[in-house]
Amino acid sequence: MEIESRLVRLCIESACRSGDAVKKWRMQRRTLEHLPSPLADALLRRLLQRRLLSPSLLEVFKICVEEADLRGEISVDAEWMAYLGGFRYLRCLNIADCHRITSSALWAISGMANLKEVDLSRCAKVTDAGIRHLLSISTLEKLRVSGTGLTADGIALLASLSNLLVLDLGGLPVTDKALKSLQVLKKLQHLDLWGSDLTDNGVILLEKFPRLSFLSLAWTKVTTLPNLSSLECLNMSKCTIKSILGGTGDKAHLAKLQIAGATLLNEAEAFMHIEPSFLTFLDASHTQISRFYFLSSMKSLECLDLSSSGIGDDSVELIAQIGGNLRNLNLNNTGVTSSGVGILAGYVPNLEIFSLSHTSVDDIAIAYIGVIPKLKAIDLSHTKVKGFIDYGDAEPDKVYTLMALQSLSSLERLNLEQIYIQDDALCSLLDFPGLRHLFLQSGYLTDLSLHHWSSLHCLKTLGFRDAVLTNQGLDSFKPPVTLELLDLRGCWLLTEDAILLFHRKYPRIELKHELIHVSASDHPLSNFPSKSQFKRTPPVNINSEKLFLSPTFVDQRLKYNRGELLALQYSSLSLQPNYGDGAIFKMPTD
């Protein structure tokens, strides 16, 4: 849960500033006992992020913490678990990806009275013996053990946890027999069996779970799924599918279906038994489907992913027929062209996210996209869009196409990476006051277009990659105050110093470049970022490393104006052998 109060957040920051700060409050036992659990949970999380948490410090939280989220923390081991076992009101324990957790470490949490959720995902050292320790926690409602060392025998033991609502057995050798022993879990609503050894014989047993609403059978040998009347979400990605939900009884109100990368033996047969009117989400990406007639009755679809499928302009008509509710449409890497976009444009009044990356759409499509009124995000990367239409001699002036997007008042995100776009074609984007994320990547971009973006007042992310951007160009760029991330990867003319100088001026902006990665400063007030904020990519430049050793060191570039600095640079060329400290006069040769 995110803490809303700013003062609470400031307090947590202050409490977690250093080990000494922790010492100042950790003895306040009575106060800690009264700490409301959302605050205690947030404090614990922040301590963990700041690497200040140790088993002995855990002890002070034993009364107040209800949710302990320690996932991915490599130091968590049996000693930590011993303290966590003493947390009297612990309701939720997440130790996913804590690789030092063993079966015996779980002994500490056996019999905990209030524990409802446990996540042990990918703790590979937890085996059947470890699961036995959990069986005494009868309150358990959610258990995630995907990717652990459990065998079919261990899985069968879970049958005694009769309150389970959510069970994630992903990547485990669940056999038909093991599933049979789990039938007694009548409350089960969510069952994840991806990558299991289940077959068509075992899958019939799923009818015994009367409340099952989420089921994943991805990466299994299952081909035929019987009718499960309570089912709402189904994942059969990477399966070979014969039929879904065939059989008698009440039809399932399936709302979400994922069949990414699946092989459909016969499209018509596979979809025949699905009640199409409830389906709001369909992911059929990376399938070999070539006929899409099944789409025609799915009138409620809000999210449709057909990327890398066999769809082309001839089937777009079918999407147009059911386009009324569509919000998110992904046609990346398909045969759809500009004329396909033309067919669609008038029939998707609610479309918010439209992806056409890696297709052959060109500038003609932009005019069509401009009439889809509610668009918030458009992805036109890796397409043939150029930003203008050249009519040759007939019309001497270029016709800029991105203008057509100006009618889209809600547009927030625009991806134009890897297309041959030039500075002049981008000028029309300046009239998008609401644009928050803009991604550009083209070798034709120069200093000129970077300066345009100063006037976009909501811009948070700006990708300006592979451009012919000079140090001077970056230096004179005045980023909008809202900017959080500036991606300059591939701007090969920039030097490390120029990027650092920019960071010094705008410490709140995170910068990405091959030479250096600068995160936004945690404390906006400090003028000098600490050394740890710089993640370097090799080769490390020893000279500028020295610049940050002393917090009082004044960068020479701030002391001199540009002309003086240039003079200094050249003087250093001749004088360099005499200077011991090369940090001040760094050669612009790299």
Place this chain on the structure above:
Amino acid sequence: MQKEDTVKLISAEGFEFVIDKKAAMVSQTIRNMLTSPGSFAETQLGEVTFPEISTTILEKICQYFYWSMQYASGKETEFHIEPELTLELMMAANYLHT
């Protein structure tokens, strides 16, 4: 200063802080107390008593109200919190929705 422009915040020990009403309104809880319809004592007298907040913490809270107003108007300074106050201040802030 006009009386109606200020409020009196009273700590557990009975110590009184008289501050600008609009500063106190930084706290959603105090705002609700002062603006709620009806004739609550808080609304009538412009006085709020916090029997669970100590004087030290309430003083810090008042400082925060003023800092917060300054911050909102563009003066971005740091608000320093002594580590030993963090736990109690956090609880008070949570209660005051500030």
